[in-house]
Amino acid sequence: MRKLLSLVLMLGLTAGAFAQQEAVSYHGKKISEKGAIPATQLAAKMNGKEALNTKVEGTVESVCQAKGCWMKVKTSNGETMRVTFRDYGFFVPKDIVGKTVVVEGTAQTTTTPVAELRHYAEDAGKSKEEIAKITQPEKALAFVADGVIVKR
Known part of the structure; x- marks a missing residue:
């Protein structure tokens, strides 16, 4: 009985660890990953447009360490794109550097x-x-x- 209980406990912990690796967190409006383009292709998609409503997937390069109120996502050629959040309405965790994110909103060229x-x-x-x-x-x-x- 003791061995069976230990086995069940170990299986539960292992399953929990795998489940955490697959977990995602949502911030702001709940969106889906469907239709996201790689961040490396965003500049080409902009094609001279001032703004473009789109969905992008990329890797986080840095995050605001004060509040998580912005992040930089890697684009192409070692460049990054600053991502801010509509109306300062939500933030992201400060420990997501290196993680993959999907963002939906408006891309724009700014100064x-x-x-x-x-x-x-x-x-x-x-x-x-x-x-x-x-x-x-x-x-x-x-x-x-x-x-x-x-994505975790």
Whole structure:
């Protein structure tokens, strides 16, 4: 009986560990993964458009360490895309660097002013020296998400 109980307990713990690996978390509007394009293809999909409503899948490169109020997702050629959340209405966990996410919302080409770039660098935990080196606005691909799926 004791061996049987131990076996059942071990099987339960093993099943729980596998279930956690497959778990996902939803933030903001609940969305599905269906129809998401790889983040590496987003710039080509934009094709000169100012904005594009779409769904994108990519890998998280960094996250705001103050609140989880933004994240950067890898795109192509070592570039990243800043993802913010519609109306500051939700946040993501701060420990998701390296995880795959699906975001749904609006992609746009933006110019971020120096003051805002410095604020983001501060949120990311950069040193004062690194922050001081930010002297030019940045034109880049950005994304305002209505919903996010974090794959575990």
